[in-house]
Amino acid sequence: MRYLSLDNQRDGFILAARVLMMVLFVLFGWQKLAGFAGTVGYMASVGAPLPTxxxxxxxxxxxxxxxxxxxxxxxxxxxxxxxxxTVATALIGHRYWALTGMDQYMAMINFYKNVSIAGGLLLLAVTGPGRYSVDGK
Structure with a gap:
């Protein structure tokens, strides 16, 4: 039974989902680029392989x-x-199981945020980009 049909708004919702999900990454990707030396330093501090x-x-x-x-x-x-x-960065950068106190709590939030975003990305892989996209034209 359908309790709510969004079929008429499907493509608009997919567009909004794509953009909203990527705001976080585009903003932080830009910050990583603008402060590249600091990004390399952070990668080294969390034990990322080959920090550069x-x-x-x-x-x-x-x-x-x-x-x-x-x-x-x-x-x-x-x-x-x-x-x-996104899952790899959760495992490398948000290792809450190795921390204690408030640091553990904050890392755990970020770990599961990444896991949740990965779920949204997999859903997007299944649904596709919708009509309002370069792929959809």
Whole structure:
């Protein structure tokens, strides 16, 4: 039984979901690029492998892939890659199980935020970008 049909607004909702989900990544990807030396330092501090390469990957994925998803270009494959990246960053950068107190709590929030975003990205990979996208034209 259908209790609420959004079929007529489907493409508009998918557009909003793509853009809203990527605001976080595009903004922080830009910050990582603008303060690249600090980004490399942060990568080293959390134990990321090859900190400079990790920083480059973070900028490309967050800024570049984030922009691609926002405009709906190569949406399905990029969303899958982005979901894997998001879970990997949770495992590397938000290791709450190794912390205590408030640091543990904050890392746990960020860990599960990443896991939730990965779920949204997988859903986007299944649904596709909708009509209001480069892919949809």
């Amino acid at each position: 390469l990790s920083a480059i990957i973070a900028v490309v994925v967050e800024l570049g892939f984030g922009f691609l998803i926002a405009i709906g270009f190569f949406t399905r494959p990029v969303a899958i890659i982005f979901a894997v990246y």
